[in-house]
Amino acid sequence: MRILTASLVLAAVAFVSAAAQAQSYPTKPVRFLVGFAPGGGVDTVARTLAPKMGEALGQPVVIENKPGAGGTLAADAAATADPDGYTMFFGETGLLIAPAIYDKVNFDPIKSFAAVAPVAVVHLALVVHPQVAANDAAQLIKELKEKRQRFLYGSPGVGTVQHLAGEMFKKAAGVEMEHAPFKGAAPALTALVGGQIPIAVVSAPPALAQAKGGKAKLLAVTSGKRMEGAPEIPALAETLPGFDAAPSIFVLAPAKVPEAIIAKVNQAVAAALADAGVREALGKIGADVAKPVTPAAFGQELAKDFQRWTVVARESGAKAE
Amino acid sequence: MIDLLAGLGQGLAAATSPANLLFCFLGALIGTLIGVLPGLGPVTTVALLLPITFHLAPLSALIMLAGIYYGAQYGGSTTAILVNMPGESSSVVTCLDGYRMARQGRAGPALAVAALGSLFAGIVATFVIALFSPVLIEVALKFGPAEYFALMTLGLTLAVVLSNASVFRSLGLIALGLGLAMVGTDVNTGAERFTFGIAELRDGIGFVPIAMGLFAVAEIVRNLEGKESRTVDRTPIGRLWPSAQDFRRATPAALRGTILGSLIGILPGGGPTLSSFAAYALEKKISKTPDRFGKGAVEGVAAPESANNAAAQTSFIPLLTLGLPSNPTIALMAGAMMIHGIQPGPQVMTANPELFWGLIASMLLGNVMLVLINLPLIGLWVRLLAVPYHLLSPALVVLCCLGVYSTDNSLMSVGLLLLFGAFGYLLSKWQADPAPLLLAFVLGPMIEENFRRAMFFSAGDPWVFVNRPISGFFLLLAALLVLIGVLPAIRKTRSDAFQEPP
Numbered sequence: 158m159r160i161l162t163a164s165l166v167l168a169a170v171a172f173v174s175a176a177a178q179a180q181s182y183p184t185k186p187v188r189f190l191v192g193f194a195p196g197g198g199v200d201t202v203a204r205t206l207a208p209k210m211g212e213a214l215g216q217p218v219v220i221e222n223k224p225g226a227g228g229t230l231a232a233d234a235a236a237t238a239d240p241d242g243y244t245m246f247f248g249e250t251g252l253l254i255a256p257a258i259y260d261k262v263n264f265d266p267i268k269s270f271a272a273v274a275p276v277a278v279v280h281l282a283l284v285v286h287p288q289v290a291a292n293d294a295a296q297l298i299k300e301l302k303e304k305r306q307r308f309l310y311g312s313p314g315v316g317t318v319q320h321l322a323g324e325m326f327k328k329a330a331g332v333e334m335e336h337a338p339f340k341g342a343a344p345a346l347t348a349l350v351g352g353q354i355p356i357a358v359v360s361a362p363p364a365l366a367q368a369k370g371g372k373a374k375l376l377a378v379t380s381g382k383r384m385e386g387a388p389e390i391p392a393l394a395e396t397l398p399g400f401d402a403a404p405s406i407f408v409l410a411p412a413k414v415p416e417a418i419i420a421k422v423n424q425a426v427a428a429a430l431a432d433a434g435v436r437e438a439l440g441k442i443g444a445d446v447a448k449p450v451t452p453a454a455f456g457q458e459l460a461k462d463f464q465r466w467t468v469v470a471r472e473s474g475a476k477a478e
Numbered sequence: 479m480i481d482l483l484a485g486l487g488q489g490l491a492a493a494t495s496p497a498n499l500l501f502c503f504l505g506a507l508i509g510t511l512i513g514v515l516p517g518l519g520p521v522t523t524v525a526l527l528l529p530i531t532f533h534l535a536p537l538s539a540l541i542m543l544a545g546i547y548y549g550a551q552y553g554g555s556t557t558a559i560l561v562n563m564p565g566e567s568s569s570v571v572t573c574l575d576g577y578r579m580a581r582q583g584r585a586g587p588a589l590a591v592a593a594l595g596s597l598f599a600g601i602v603a604t605f606v607i608a609l610f611s612p613v614l615i616e617v618a619l620k621f622g623p624a625e626y627f628a629l630m631t632l633g634l635t636l637a638v639v640l641s642n643a644s645v646f647r648s649l650g651l652i653a654l655g656l657g658l659a660m661v662g663t664d665v666n667t668g669a670e671r672f673t674f675g676i677a678e679l680r681d682g683i684g685f686v687p688i689a690m691g692l693f694a695v696a697e698i699v700r701n702l703e704g705k706e707s708r709t710v711d712r713t714p715i716g717r718l719w720p721s722a723q724d725f726r727r728a729t730p731a732a733l734r735g736t737i738l739g740s741l742i743g744i745l746p747g748g749g750p751t752l753s754s755f756a757a758y759a760l761e762k763k764i765s766k767t768p769d770r771f772g773k774g775a776v777e778g779v780a781a782p783e784s785a786n787n788a789a790a791q792t793s794f795i796p797l798l799t800l801g802l803p804s805n806p807t808i809a810l811m812a813g814a815m816m817i818h819g820i821q822p823g824p825q826v827m828t829a830n831p832e833l834f835w836g837l838i839a840s841m842l843l844g845n846v847m848l849v850l851i852n853l854p855l856i857g858l859w860v861r862l863l864a865v866p867y868h869l870l871s872p873a874l875v876v877l878c879c880l881g882v883y884s885t886d887n888s889l890m891s892v893g894l895l896l897l898f899g900a901f902g903y904l905l906s907k908w909q910a911d912p913a914p915l916l917l918a919f920v921l922g923p924m925i926e927e928n929f930r931r932a933m934f935f936s937a938g939d940p941w942v943f944v945n946r947p948i949s950g951f952f953l954l955l956a957a958l959l960v961l962i963g964v965l966p967a968i969r970k971t972r973s974d975a976f977q978e979p980p
Contacts, residue, residue: 204529223887226680261675315668338665343809347802351619362821366801370824442816
């Protein structure tokens with residue numbers, strides 16, 4: 158009986174102190190892990206948000222890069238970090254694809270983390286070399302169906318969202334193309350401009366610049382809706398209803414972080430995203446900010462996305478054998 | 479021509495504004511410093527400084543970032559010459575003769591030749607950018623996978639030529655380098671190779687731990703093995719300035735290195751690295767006294783240092799003409815342009831002429847500043863060698879570990895550094911030169927990637943390599959090199975083997 162009482166008291170104390178901890182959170186700088194090298198898309202987004210998030214939290218936000226293995230090293234580190242709320246993680250869609258691609262992944266994209274907030278959607282572009290006759294997605298589909306010639310499409314690598322977007326396009330349009338993986342977006346785009354490959358799926362802003370210079374034709378963005386910064390370019394969903402293949406960036410926390418802390422970080426993200434300067438900076442790199450939602454709603458969204466991408470990745474055969 | 483002068487004039491006017499001069503100097507200075515620090519390379523530095531540049535004018539930001547990039551090529555040679563520590567892949571070759579020169583008490587002349595050669599190359603390459611960008615980019619775009627494969631194969635045959643060791647030993651090291659390069663995720667299928675389930679190995683083994691292990695750590699161990707001291711302590715510091723004979727030998731070498739570097743630099747991928755290896759091999763091949771190479775030949779410093787600096791400049795051509803970055807550091811600069819609302823693309827030259835010409839003009843100024851920063855430092859660097867080795871060596875090992883750790887915040891890399899340090903020590907015991915291994919390690923992935931891509935594009939037809947003129951030419955050249963370079967060497971080794979007592 159005494160033991161029971163003692164443990165009840167202990168539990169109560171622990172509960173109260175956890176609550177107090179959440180109330181005063183944060184009392185020191187908050188570390189946000191990024192799974193890619195400085196200067197990449199996710200890193201740029203994180204560093205753009207960091208000062209505004211810091212203002213909202215009342216403590217500095219520190220971005221720490223832990224690049225490697227497609228961002229999974231940082232995910233491992235975040236999943237096993239102390240759930241005290243001082244380690245957060247900028248994830249992206251590649252995280253949801255990783256378990257279907259890599260042999261051994263130590264984390265579960267859903268169970269190992271607590272969903273905090275969505276940040277942005279990054280637009281991808283379907284581009285073709287100027288010598289390809291098609292001027293829009295519908296014409297390209299027609300050309301792919303008619304001609305019996307081989308069509309190659311380039312992407313920044315096996316298992317990237319760009320690759321999977323290409324595979325989804327093939328399936329949705331009922332066409333055949335062969336995948337030519339490159340090491341990153343710049344070599345893929347260079348090969349397209351040089352005429353080595355007729356089609357490529359790469360992030361929208363550099364593709365847009367090549368299209369403006371007449372070196373490539375940008376047929377569509379692969380997202381469900383048009384890009385805010387370039388509304389003249391149609392979305393693939395207008396040709397193939399329901400098509401939506403765009404990587405998103407979001408914030409996660411280690412699984413056991415208290416809900417009160419997660420709510421605070423969620424609001425800090427929302428505050429940063431509401432800032433006009435942040436929206437403009439993100440728009441320039443082809444990222445449209447996400448609509449703020451509660452952590453719970455975002456968690457459901459994430460679980461749905463995970464299922465969707467897992468199916469696509471499995472069907473693409475991009476599993477490392 | 480008038481356009482060029484007008485353009486350069488406009489660029490100089492923009493680049494010589496007080497603010498831009500300051501940022502040009504800052505870039506050159508930071509570049510020199512990170513080049514000297516092992517491990518911390520231009521990619522990391524540019525990435526870290528990127529957020530700061532958001533508040534600058536676009537041209538100032540680019541001038542500074544570019545200065546860091548080509549400044550690092552300068553600084554990288556300093557540690558290579560002084561302590562056999564190649565901070566950048568492009569300064570590996572400089573170790574071969576530069577460090578020998580330092581051990582002979584000629585560190586001053588080696589550093590001076592490296593700085594002056596780089597200055598010359600930087601200025602020439604800047605004019606190459608200004609004059610020939612539009613033409614050269616057309617050639618670069620003709621490079622498909624078959625051409626890359628052929629060029630890299632040619633580069634790899636150079637590895638055999640440039641080595642002092644026997645052909646068979648070099649071939650063995652090349653095979654090992656190619657094997658090490660295969661560790662990681664296969665580009666074509668996404669399959670993991672030789673990673674043993676270790677997540678840190680999925681991206682392959684980093685260049686920095688291998689290069690610093692094989693060269694710097696191995697050299698430190700070797701120096702400690704003997705008695706209390708190493709020879710450098712005993713050698714007089716000697717003169718700081720190159721002799722007339724040094725200049726006579728270095729000038730033509732720097733000229734050839736500049737031409738080679740300017741051409742190879744335009745091609746995306748390992749431009750500076752490949753060009754420094756190629757320039758070294760060329761010098762050794764045409765030298766009347768090839769025996770001096772690897773023993774402190776001044777041409778062996780002048781040629782690769784000019785080549786890698788020329789290549790660093792001309793690797794801006796794809797970005798400036800088409801907006802297509804040719805390596806990770808330049809990709810970051812493209813990112814910086816985007817954040818400033820300038821989308822890098824084919825239109826930069828016409829839509830933002832001030833930016834285009836301002837950046838080119840700043841390269842001229844930056845190269846001069848680099849020499850002004852570096853020449854007075856030579857005396858200081860050389861005096862560093864007078865530090866007793868039992869104090870210097872632990873500091874060097876710590877610097878190596880820190881540098882390696884800073885590249886990816888992973889202890890795995892530090893472990894690899896020490897492992898390759900031990901292996902490098904064994905190699906020196908076998909009198910094998912690790913340079914071919916490193917070149918194979920750098921070129922291996924590109925050779926494989928482009929070979930498989932070329933075969934994939936041609937639907938399995940191997941004749942693409944011969945039918946395409948550029949590719950066929952390179953492969954023919956490689957075959958010729960093997961014939962004229964390797965065959966006599968084999969004969970020689972065999973005769974050596976016969977002459978040596980059993």
